Amino acid sequence: MKCPFCGTNNPAGETFCANCGGYLDTPASSTQTVVSQPGASYPTATTTQAAGGGTGGGVHGASSTLTPNAKLQNGRYIVEKVLGQGGMGAAVLARDSRVSNKRVVIKELISDENDPTQRQEDVRNFEREVETLANLDHPLIPTVTDSFQEGSRYYMVQEYAPGENLEDYMERVNKPMPEQEALTYIAQVLDILEYLSEQKPPIVHRDIKPANIIISSRDKRARLVDFGIARADEARNAKRKQTSALGTPGYAPPEQYQGNADARSDLYALAATLHHLVTNRDPRNYPPFNYPPVRTLNKQLSPELERILEKALTLDINKRYQNARQMKQEIEALLQQRFHAAIDTSSYILNTSGPISTPSVASKPAANSAGSAYAGGYSASGAPARSQPGQPANNPYGGGPYGPGPNQGQRPRNRGGYQQQQMGTFAPQQQQKKNDNNYILWSFLLLIVVLIIIGALIFVLPNLGHPVTPPGGGAQPISHTGQTSAKGNQPSADPISVTTIKGESIGLSDGKSIFDTSRKNASYKNQAVQAMAQGNTSQANTFWNDALGQDSSDAEAHIYQENMRILSSGQPYITFVVGTVLTGPNAGIGYDNLQGAYVAQHEWNQQNTLGNVKVRLIIANTGSDSGNAATVAHQIVQAAAKDPTIVGVMGWSLSSHAENASNILTAAHIPMVSATASSDSLTGLSSYFFRVAPSNKSEATVAAAYAKSKLQAQQAAIFLDDGDSYSQSLGNDFKGAFSGQTRIITYHRNDPASIIAGVQQLQTDPGLIYFAGYSNDVATLLGELPKHPALAKTQILGGDALYELAGYPSSVKGELHRMHFTAFAYPDEWDILKQGNKKPAFFKDYSDDYSSSNPSGVYGFRRPSNNVILSYDAMTALLTGSKQALNGGTTLKSTALQQALASVKNLQGVSGQITFGPDGDPINKAIVVLYFDDMGRIHMEENLGTGQFLAQ
Template identity: 50%
Template sequence: MSSSLSSGSRLQGGRYIIKKILGQGGMGAALLATDIRLDGKSVVIKELISDNVDQNHRLEDVRNFKREVATLAHIDHPLVPNVTDHFQEGTRYFMVQEYVDGENLEERLNRINQPMNEREALICASEVLDVLDYLSQQMPPIVHRDIKPANIIIGTRDRRAHLVDFGIARADEARNSKRKQTSALGTPGYAPPEQYQGNADPRSDLYALAATLHHLLTNRDPRNHPPFYYPAARSLNQQLSPDIERILTKALNNDINQRYQSAAAMKNEIDTILRQRFGISGNIDSYTLGTSGAMRAITNAPTRLSNSTSDATLPSTPQNMSQPTSQNSATPPTLAPPPPPMNSSVGQGNAAASFTPVQPLPAFPNQPISQPGYPYQPPQQMQPPKKRRGGLILLIVILLLVLIAGGTFGTYYFLTASKGSSPISVTMIKGEPIGISDGTAAFDTTLEDGSLKTQAAQQLKQDKNNVNAAISLLNEATSKNSNDAEALIYKEDIHVTQSGNPYVTIVVATMISGDQVQVGRDDLQGAYVAQKEFNDGAKLRNGTLVRLLIANTGSQTDAVATVAQQIVKLQQSDPTFVGVMGWPYSGRTQAAIQILSQNHIPMISQTASSDALSNASPYFFRVVPPNKQQGIQAAKYAEQTLHARTVTLFYDPQDSYSQSLAQDFRQQYEGIDKNKIITEQYTIGKADTIASAVHDSANKPTDLIYFSGYATDVSTVLSDLPPGNLPVMGGDALYELGGYQSSARANFSRLRFTSFAYPDEWDVLKYSAQKPGFFNEYSSAFNPDGQHPGGAYGFTRADNDVILSYDATVTMLTAYNIALNIGKQNPTPQDLRQALLKINGANAIQGVSGQISIGANGDPVDKAILVLYVDQTGHIHMEPSYLGRFLK
């Protein structure tokens, strides 16, 4: 009996550790456990409990339990948790399933204690009907038999309705079967009349779902009232539409033949209401997630309701929703002319492009700073070489031989060779490795594991089909540096290309050598967490996995064009490639935009925030707002919180980031709010010009210094500040912990800055219960052995660059899934661009840094902007208010 199992108990030779008992009753107990073979992944273990003393009845219970396991093991729907294991220990039987982290609808009703918004309830019902449609088409059909609010969980990660607890589900036998159906009553109040008579078919689940929907929309619990009676929903909730009343009346008919006769029919009517009343459209042709379940907002749809904790709405709508704009169907706008040449240190919103390395600021007491511490999918139309017919036949024969003998790697490199030299190559330029690597070259070799990565690259380059030696060396590298994302990406890529599964390729473009290497390390960490999350969770359709290539431009802005041309060659030779995540700097982004756009390659930047990038290209996207938004936020904070009436504005007129942020701050603070601005110019990277500006400003009365620039340079300001309490404020580029000189520490508490992400923002905003899995995934990825304390940046604590790179990668992969969901077998870069434009409105996604909704110009719409400050002990904190929208 499960009474012998308690927290800490182990099963299967210690593989599963029980965390707690989730519930017990009927024929089983549900246990929450961790699977130590899968890095402590949470699972649900169901244990058979039989109170029958009669041996025959007990054996029947065991047979029923094994039948449940067999039934569930063959269900393959993304909204039903998969069976991952089953076993017997003594006389007890256990089944292991995926754990769906989230809140079930019964818990939600108890928490909110009011009816659910009709729109959100209908979206949830549509998703459950997607599952029921799938179940009804199995041979034989599967009937759940216990649909109720407690068995529908809204997943924390995907915000979708998952159907759980198939404890009394069964695959119905054919009508002419002599085997008598075992009665399964379900839950009183939700179960239809025929189920009490031992008869049920897929239409019975439609009744139970309608009873659940009635409960959600009226907050009337049917378990507290006589069965089979449901008063008119609109009499209990006058805000409901006549259309939903009609659906409930039909689905709750006691006569099974008078109800909807299929899940598809009921879903079609619900989707019609969603389309006509709420501007959401869907396709019910398939029960694969994202096709029949896909919904999208149509033009001029009503504004969707907020999902803050105070709202009585279901947490979010499906991730693959879209809101077409006029640009979606129109001819893409003409590419803007290339921007004028920029200073090499053009801002990106979080660091300068090239500065002299400085000593990092000592770690804050509770925020230590980390030390640097399928089968192959061929092109849809492969153009043959222009040779004689005999040569073409020979080429085809060779290709077939390569496919047979070489597998995935052989195919890829044959196609690459037919186009010329491989675009995946690295060249030493001015002492730095510049180019694109798939693991056959190592970029970040200054770390402790650098030589091991280099050896692994050599092994992989020598023989891509014999990867054991390379994997062994990469394992040794990550055991030395557990947070080296470059090594982890190469390991994961080997797994992807050796798996036999189809895969999609994304290039991560950053700086993973030179004086800005820490930014590149952060970018790779964020991308890797997203890659692992999608691969381990099978989040892409058709078993598609994610492969990341790393593109490095080091400290050389002029290397961007070279690498961008390599990416163009990659597009021409590798049909799995779809786009670029990067660059983090605005100047580098501008240098790449024209080359990539001319070749229809989409790029999504994690941190490039220059105003000049808005509408720069129909193929450019980003997950951070332009500087204008944080300039406005900073101006309001300076005036309303710091009560500053005169501000001294420091900026470099030659730097795109510094100049545009300063202009945006000034326009709001002086032009709109009518306060006074004193300007001081300086040159990025030249401390003497900054010191001179500080000295000059000391003779002018001012309430605040607004420093439009980077962490490396504001250190000079903090070091040279005169005694007193004059505050210093700036933009997101000041949130670069390793960029501060130790001499700035004495005045560090005077600093404030706007930011696009902060690792504690979910807790500060009191959304702790809704925190995404990213935070646990980050610690599991980079601190697998628990050697580093909680709060260690780079190991257990992600900084803003990591978070934003993760969000950018997830946005790109979500768009790829959208393309798959609308029927694209092998989405192209152009397909990805179109899908990115659909991530808006009701189809916005929840990023770690806030809602991500892509506008027609590629900028995020209403993205959250934070204000951070430093206290007297050197700890960074976040103001509890923010600009924009955090929850979607």
């Protein structure tokens, strides 16, 4: 029997197609009410379209009575035009005469079934769609506003979302959609799918495809429409229902043809849609479940996107993304890292302390034309103007396009304004009475708000222009934090504030909130924060002392206490933000960053190096998600606008965070100096970005020479994550610099299975593995190597990110002897280079600051790590530039600091001499090579002579 969907000839008696899984118990000439036919023509206002939103498929023979100027509900609804018509109904654009002729879309059900049982099934299906949509409450799902029955026909009224569906768009432009634009729309749909998965029971759409995604001409957001076959599980054993729940061939996954769809099936269909958008390859015109790698069809696409699609389109449902949040996070990370765009699809769920920027897309808007596409899969002739996605629009919930508003952190509720009782009936009288009561209540609340505002103005206006003076002295103004409430859903307007995003405290703190809560002194720190919030500086100082008595290595407590001294002194000060990561798996880097920054702050304040001007620090945490860097950078810009003492940033150590933050800080003319961010993409990024660490290219060149001369390597297997900017550039740099044979093995950061799979590809000893990545991932590699006897002697070489002491568990200690890595600093470097008599005061000051509660010689108390050293050097560079720009004065502009930083030359740092080049990179900076001995101790290779260590 020939499959009506894909054309495959199947043996007689088969129920499902062996190729596509389609239901075969229907002659090819019959019609399908939901499933689209491969290669079907694209519908217009006069083209017949299936009621489920699919294209083609034919009709049953019944026709709609809805024509222009037709009236429904005793003249309430007046039809303007037919948007689409199919075998089980039509969709029309109409005016609601009771609500100022507001435009709505009306969907009609026509059942021509002679079988009463099947006819009732059609009604139940339509009823279920109404019920599903009426109970959904998401800004990107059109709301049901009414439902009724006239004669034998049923009608559903929805809000009108003017725009163009993606199927029509692709047909109109006939070329791939730009990657950033496509990813932006897909991220918005994933937010919808995440919401659907949270319903009880979870809702599976089952027919995601370009025709069912509308880009609204009102706010340029993607709407998901046509829930006609959503939640069809209860009837999936009925043959006709089994067919109607198949979705659309080309987009539907294989398990859906057996009636086993779940949320992961929608992710597959959405990935198929994304594949179509970025390649202009319509999957309905090809055998099902066949998606070539996207970069073979469009070379401009990123490897990260290809990897995402490969995972999402796998036939094994257990190997796909297991929920919408996972897929959305990877897409947002790709947008942030490659396109420097922050997506705000979740901003109506999560608190934000400042606006989240929306990406701009370089594509030109389409010309405006008549007609629109209904948010329900019915396509109209023509297409309205399409402009860039993500642009702000008026929003009834407040904030941005659907960003934070008066009800921060909550999803908007009851947008339709109706209480549904049963199919075809509503309770307008009860609702009107409820609305009358609500009107009185809201009027009363509005009066109270107005009185409060008037009272506030009476208090505030006489005091405008008078800075707030902290208790205990006449220091310059300080911006007070707006710490979020315990519930986390009322962020302050003050940009110096902290909010919770995905379980992490993200934002800025000047001492009224803490980030490092994992230490044993956390109780004292919390009490200090409470005292500071109450303005009791004396009590706060006592608690900070108690906290440091328990753990003297806690630089966060040191910084806040130092700030209190400055504010109480009455002396002028300048403020720097320390941007870092203090939560998540890389929090250890953040602790090091704060230690280095505090030593520099304490030194310069204690020695009055800036004369009468003191140094104050604000701490910024972006957590584990690099996308938060853009959000926090916006906060810094806003804080600097309020507080002119904020003149620069020391941070971030991770390349992706640094890149995301720098773009925003540059636009506000705020300079930034990074300690360890080394990705090649940062070279020449901005005239306001500087770094004291060399680029990946520089350290990869040193590593390649070391591999040849010291390790005698003739070939190397290079492990890299092509979705991470640091790993990708470092691995490719090594490949370019290494003269022997190389082999690239890709893995995914924080994915042990991908690393283990990479090791299994090595059937013979490659001699050397160059691991372009991070310590926690190379630890997985070290744990896997003993399982492969052929790799017993394989050496491992890597970059500076492997110098993370907390990244190696005791279980791999026996394998550390394989490890070698380049680094930008080492605490014994001065002595090894026989320059011990010239060692800077930093080493003594570091020990004095942190060793009182632990006098041993371990890292973090007496012995600084490389991250501490480089953070100190980055802070010192900022302060050196500040001294030059201040020139004996007491006020400093960020633009003057930028000019001074650009001229920094021959600054002797702890990690070597620092001279900033025109591209922001350090010129000829010293690089060291480190290795582990058999006891797991680190040593430095001598006599390598790489870079200039001592300033001339």
